[in-house]
Amino acid sequence: MADEGRLYIALYARGGRARMATKxxxxxxxxxxxxxxESPETRATxxxxxxxxxMIDGTPQMMWKYCEQDTPTGWTSQLLVRVLIGEVKSMDRVNFIFHNTPLKHDTEGWNCVKWVEDAFTTIMQDDNALGEAVTDWDAIRDKAMDYVDAKIKSGRFELCRDFENDEVPTWDMVGNKELAT
Structure with missing residues (x-):
């Protein structure tokens, strides 16, 4: 089966304080x-x-919602880093998994990190979703955190930069190398 693209973990800036033990x-x-x-014209999701x-039965409630958004492959607002974790074998399978990964509205402490972990675990259980890929969630999580921390410490996100003309800092975990600084 032909390769249908790449799968990345992406970390974005957000407000609020960290509550998870490992931040x-x-x-x-x-x-x-x-x-x-990728080129300046290519798109991703x-x-x-x-x-x-x-609003649930006329009452406002805090709820989780799955979102799928068209985005440039280059720099976008709040995007800090990407970590390439695998080659997509079937985009249909990957999209099916994203759409069907449960949203745990009533689970204390559940968040976007947990959803990414849950979806990743399901993708890894589907032999038809990915081709070559990193299969260890802990390794992916640790690399993403180490990579974004290194970029922050190096001053990569200082306000004087011209972000629109920059590439997104991208680490390739499959090839174990930096693709864009």
Whole structure:
């Protein structure tokens, strides 16, 4: 079966304080599915969950919602880093999993990081979703956190930069190398 693109973990800037012991929720976590080769014109899709007010039987309640958004493959607002974790074998399977990963509205402490982990675990159980890929969630989480921390410490996100002309800092976990600084 032909390769249908790439799967990334993406970390975005977010407000609020971190509550998780290992501070992953200092960032908003999402998946990005995109093409193998990028140019200024190529597009990708961001897959993530958001927490907001929904009206349920006339009563406002905080609810989780799955979002799928068209996005450029380059720099976007709040995007800090991407970590390439695998080659997509079947975009239909990957999208099915994203759409069907449960939203745990009533689970204390559940968040976008947990949704990404849950979706990743399900993707890893589906032999038809990905081709070559990193299969260890802990390794992915740790690399994403280490990578974004290194970029922050290096001053990568200082306000004087011209972000629109920059590439998104991207680490390739499959090839164990940096693709864009």
């Amino acid at each position: 992953e929720d200092k960032f908003h976590w999402a998946f990005i599915t995109g093409p193998d080769y 961001r897959h993530h969950v958001t927490h907001g007010v929904e």
